[in-house]
Amino acid sequence: MAPIDYTDRRRMRLDVEFYFAAAHRLPRYEGPCFRMHGHNYRFFVALEGEVDPATGMIADFGDVKRIVQEHVLARVDHRTLNDVLDNPTAENIARWVWEVLEPHLPGLCEIRLYEIPDSCVTYRGPGGR
Numbered sequence: 001m002a003p004i005d006y007t008d009r010r011r012m013r014l015d016v017e018f019y020f021a022a023a024h025r026l027p028r029y030e031g032p033c034f035r036m037h038g039h040n041y042r043f044f045v046a047l048e049g050e051v052d053p054a055t056g057m058i059a060d061f062g063d064v065k066r067i068v069q070e071h072v073l074a075r076v077d078h079r080t081l082n083d084v085l086d087n088p089t090a091e092n093i094a095r096w097v098w099e100v101l102e103p104h105l106p107g108l109c110e111i112r113l114y115e116i117p118d119s120c121v122t123y124r125g126p127g128g129r
């Protein structure tokens with residue numbers, strides 16, 4: 001195999017997984033979720049970009065973790081989501097996570113959030129598909 005040219009700035013995607021536990025109630029829902037209850041949320045933050053030939057990275061995993069800890073987890077873990085969002089559905093939480101992270105994470109391209117183990121939402125930003 002020919003040597004790989006790592007200076008040619010290939011595009012890649014990076015995903016980091018996070019967890020938090022929180023309480024919520026859905027004030028416009030007819031059913032049990034109207035009442036206060038809790039979930040162990042799981043979400044993935046994805047960045048897309050060129051691999052920097054100097055570092056060999058799109059972004060440092062550790063920097064992504066620090067930013068998400070400071071701007072998201074510190075505000076939602078072991079808290080009541082209704083104190084942060086008026087109607088904390090999975091869709092609205094994913095949108096909120098995007099809005100909070102977007103100024104700090106260049107290349108942010110997707111938030112995937114699981115409210116329960118078998119159900120998730122995916123947000124790719126304004127105009128995203």
Ligand SMILES: Nc1nc2c(c(=O)[nH]1)N=C([C@H](O)[C@H](O)COP(=O)(O)OP(=O)(O)OP(=O)(O)O)CN2
Pocket residue numbers: 026033037088089090091115116
């Ligand atoms: N599109 C969405 N649908 C639902 C959301 C949501 O955020 N977006 N949220 C809920 C509730 O928060 C609920 O807690 C999760 O609901 P449910 O489907 O009832 O899941 P459970 O595992 O708690 O219950 P099972 O009855 O055991 O499946 C509802 N829908």
Ligand SMILES: [Zn+2]
Pocket residue numbers: 024033037038039
């Ligand atoms: Zn719920």
